[in-house]
Amino acid sequence: MLDSANWLLALLNAMAFILSVAFLAYVVMVLRPFLWHREIPLGDRSDFQWHIVIPCLDEETVIVDTVEHLVDTFPEATVWCVDDASADRTLVLMRWLETRYQQVRVISRVPPEAQQGKGAALNAAWRAISAEVGDEADRSKIIVGVVDADGRLEQFGPDVITGPSMFGDPGVGAVQVQVRITEDVDALAATDLDRLIGENARTKGDALLVRLQDLEFAGPIAAMQFLRRRTGSVAMGGNGQFTRLSVLDEIGDWKGAPWHGALLEDFELGLHVLLLGHRSEYCHDTFVAQDGLPKVRDLLRQRTRWAQGNLQCWKYLWQVLNSPKVPLSGALEIAHYMWVPLSQILGSVVFPLTAVVHLAYALGDPEGPEGWLLSGAWGLIPLAFLFGVLPHALWGLFYRSHCASLVSRRMALGMAAVNLFYGYLLQIAAWRAAYRVIRGNGRWDKTARAGDAVTATVREHPDRHPTATTRPQLQGGI
Amino acid sequence: MIRGLRRVVADAGPVRLTLMLAFAAAVAYAVAHDRALRHVEACGSAEVLRWFAFDDVSCVADTTLFRVDGTLTGYTITIGCTAIFLLFPFFTITGLLLLVRRVAVWRSLLAAVAATIAVLTVNQVRLLVIGAGMRIWGIEQGYAYTHIFFGTLVSTLGVVLSGFFYLKLLTGLRARKAVPAHA
Numbered sequence: 001m002l003d004s005a006n007w008l009l010a011l012l013n014a015m016a017f018i019l020s021v022a023f024l025a026y027v028v029m030v031l032r033p034f035l036w037h038r039e040i041p042l043g044d045r046s047d048f049q050w051h052i053v054i055p056c057l058d059e060e061t062v063i064v065d066t067v068e069h070l071v072d073t074f075p076e077a078t079v080w081c082v083d084d085a086s087a088d089r090t091l092v093l094m095r096w097l098e099t100r101y102q103q104v105r106v107i108s109r110v111p112p113e114a115q116q117g118k119g120a121a122l123n124a125a126w127r128a129i130s131a132e133v134g135d136e137a138d139r140s141k142i143i144v145g146v147v148d149a150d151g152r153l154e155q156f157g158p159d160v161i162t163g164p165s166m167f168g169d170p171g172v173g174a175v176q177v178q179v180r181i182t183e184d185v186d187a188l189a190a191t192d193l194d195r196l197i198g199e200n201a202r203t204k205g206d207a208l209l210v211r212l213q214d215l216e217f218a219g220p221i222a223a224m225q226f227l228r229r230r231t232g233s234v235a236m237g238g239n240g241q242f243t244r245l246s247v248l249d250e251i252g253d254w255k256g257a258p259w260h261g262a263l264l265e266d267f268e269l270g271l272h273v274l275l276l277g278h279r280s281e282y283c284h285d286t287f288v289a290q291d292g293l294p295k296v297r298d299l300l301r302q303r304t305r306w307a308q309g310n311l312q313c314w315k316y317l318w319q320v321l322n323s324p325k326v327p328l329s330g331a332l333e334i335a336h337y338m339w340v341p342l343s344q345i346l347g348s349v350v351f352p353l354t355a356v357v358h359l360a361y362a363l364g365d366p367e368g369p370e371g372w373l374l375s376g377a378w379g380l381i382p383l384a385f386l387f388g389v390l391p392h393a394l395w396g397l398f399y400r401s402h403c404a405s406l407v408s409r410r411m412a413l414g415m416a417a418v419n420l421f422y423g424y425l426l427q428i429a430a431w432r433a434a435y436r437v438i439r440g441n442g443r444w445d446k447t448a449r450a451g452d453a454v455t456a457t458v459r460e461h462p463d464r465h466p467t468a469t470t471r472p473q474l475q476g477g478i
Numbered sequence: 479m480i481r482g483l484r485r486v487v488a489d490a491g492p493v494r495l496t497l498m499l500a501f502a503a504a505v506a507y508a509v510a511h512d513r514a515l516r517h518v519e520a521c522g523s524a525e526v527l528r529w530f531a532f533d534d535v536s537c538v539a540d541t542t543l544f545r546v547d548g549t550l551t552g553y554t555i556t557i558g559c560t561a562i563f564l565l566f567p568f569f570t571i572t573g574l575l576l577l578v579r580r581v582a583v584w585r586s587l588l589a590a591v592a593a594t595i596a597v598l599t600v601n602q603v604r605l606l607v608i609g610a611g612m613r614i615w616g617i618e619q620g621y622a623y624t625h626i627f628f629g630t631l632v633s634t635l636g637v638v639l640s641g642f643f644y645l646k647l648l649t650g651l652r653a654r655k656a657v658p659a660h661a
Contacts, residue, residue: 006557008558010556018567024634025637025638312534318486322580328648374622376621376624376625376627379626380626
């Protein structure tokens with residue numbers, strides 16, 4: 001009995017130690033390339049033909065500004081707006097944009113085909129682009145980008161991602177650019193991040209939760225992508241994702257369509273790019289800005305979908321591990337990424353249990369908690385800081401030093417502290433995802449826009465909201 | 479799930495599957511005989527302490543004994559102190575990779591053996607740190623200073639380095655080369 005209790009305790013301690021060390025080691029691994037990264041040389045956007053797809057479901061609050069930004073900033077790009085049977089005025093606004101700008105195309109999807117997830121909407125755009133460019137075009141020189149309906153692509157983006165280490169290299173099939181999160185996408189997109197050092201941020205008014213999302217994308221997620229550049233397993237994201245049309249065609253020939261049914265359809269696309277033997281790249285020297293989620297509930301819903309999508313992609317793991325076209329280092333990195341939601345679930349059980357066991361030891365010590373601490377258990381306090389606090393907190397400091405100094409020193413320290421709780425908060429999403437997988441619930445829960453609540457207010461009280469009259473010619477038709 | 483397992487079995491083939499099962503059985507056997515392993519670790523630690531001129535060093539079962547200021551003392555390699563659990567992640571990955579055809583069997587096993595040696599060595603260093611602490615700061619205080627804090631720091635550093643070493647051996651020592659487009 002005692003032996004099995006000892007075994008269980010030892011196992012618990014060992015699991016806590018291994019999870020902590022693995023996490024710490026991973027942070028060290030991703031930090032090295034992140035901190036030492038150098039700018040990449042520029043290319044020439046005119047060497048390529050550009051098609052940018054905006055999948056839309058109830059995006060009336062953001063779609064016009066997004067399309068107008070794209071048209072103004074990238075007049076050479078064809079902008080494909082895919083309406084997925086929106087219940088609001090999205091389609092009407094798109095039609096208006098189509099009549100106003102010759103490079104805008106509208107794809108209207110209707111039930112029962114509509115609302116089958118983002119991947120299905122993107123496939124519709126791929127078919128339309130494919131039909132428009134024809135078979136004679138050099139499809140390897142046609143780049144298909146995906147920008148969210150609230151996204152703002154930085155103005156030099158196409159020049160940066162056509163550089164010699166990106167699409168300038170014929171071996172590169174897809175490029176993911178850095179994602180920045182803010183409440184004011186226009187301000188951020190108009191800002192030269194390299195020149196911000198020491199200046200006041202343009203995102204000064206962002207809510208803390210939104211800043212933490214930006215920290216996450218510009219910090220740990222970017223650092224993970226830097227590591228993946230080395231291992232050959234760069235992952236695609238849903239926003240700021242660019243792929244050669246020829247590569248999408250290849251996936252289409254192989255699997256019927258480029259995008260598939262996983263809730264993490266972007267990651268799934270990236271896996272297919274790699275499995276076909278193409279390289280995917282990450283570009284940190286340009287970015288796409290998108291709206292942050294100011295509410296915890298919306299954030300958890302989004303992250304639950306991501307975690308569930310990750311679990312759904314387990315079906316590719318064996319194929320990835322065995323594929324001679326994916327470097328083994330990349331395959332192991334992908335396996336590690338797929339393991340993350342499970343490690344979060346495991347960690348959220350193991351760490352509290354370990355804490356409870358140690359607390360029991362402290363209270364049960366004949367010399368009391370003080371005696372327990374003095375007998376060597378004091379060492380647990382700095383170790384808890386090393387394993388549980390430092391790997392989360394240091395991103396707050398790097399956010400200031402390596403992510404264009406969007407925050408003051410004091411704010412960076414504050415974010416370092418709060419990021420700890422943010423990291424643990426996101427573990428809830430892993431549990432929710434597992435629950436949905438067990439229940440067989442694969443429904444696509446669209447991420448809410450920050451402006452959605454405003455729209456509801458406008459619907460109820462149109463006279464109280466100034467933006468209700470900014471496009472009067474549209475209101476009459478709705 | 480069952481279809482997936484069937485595919486894994488079919489892809490791996492009988493030889494690799496047998497190897498993986500044999501490897502898993504060997505690990506299970508070692509874990510089941512943890513007392514013997516802990517005895518080996520205790521005696522290994524005694525040998526290391528002897529190199530560092532500790533007095534009257536010996537090992538009895540899973541305990542390493544030595545003298546500090548004339549007093550016979552020592553430490554027991556409990557199930558929580560042994561390196562066995564620290565090797566689990568390496569063994570799990572190795573076991574899975576034995577089924578993956580593109581990874582040479584010798585490479586998987588070499589990486590596992592190297593990681594085992596590295597982790598066992600790290601654990602010996604940790605035990606040495608505890609012993610040294612007891613000699614420098616006295617039995618009670620030295621043990622209190624070292625067995626959790628410094629010991630865990632040594633283990634952390636060692637396991638991280640062992641992990642990097644393991645991955646390097648597994649993935650090859652050369653830098654990644656670009657994969658040709660759709661070769």
